[in-house]
Amino acid sequence: MVRMKCKICGADFDTSEMYKTVSGEWICEECAEEATFCSKCDRVIDIENEPFVKVCPGEYLCESCMIR
Numbered sequence: 205m206v207r208m209k210c211k212i213c214g215a216d217f218d219t220s221e222m223y224k225t226v227s228g229e230w231i232c233e234e235c236a237e238e239a240t241f242c243s244k245c246d247r248v249i250d251i252e253n254e255p256f257v258k259v260c261p262g263e264y265l266c267e268s269c270m271i272r
Contacts, residue, residue: 210235223248226266244269 206219212235222230223239225248231239239248240256243263249256255267 225250226254226268240264242266242269244272 207216208219208222208230209216210222210232211225211229212231215232217230217232219230222232223236223241224230226242227250231248236248240251241247242249242256242265243259244265245268247266249264249266251264255270257265257270259265
C-alpha cells in the first residue's frame with residue numbers, strides 16, 4: 205500500500221484511490237472529478253501547466269500521446 209499526497213487538496217490517499225498526472229504527480233478521486241484526462245493514456249493533464257492539444261470537444265491528448 206503506497207500513500208501519496210493529492211497535488212490539489214494535499215490530503216493523503218492510497219494510490220489505488222488516486223489518478224496519476226502526466227507529470228507524475230497524484231490527485232485524489234474527488235479532485236479528479238474536475239480534471240482533464242488524456243483520451244489516449246487516461247492520465248490527468250494539468251491544462252494550466254502542461255502541453256496538450258484539444259482533439260475535439262471533450263477530447264484532449266497529452267504531449268506524450270501527441271507525438272506517438
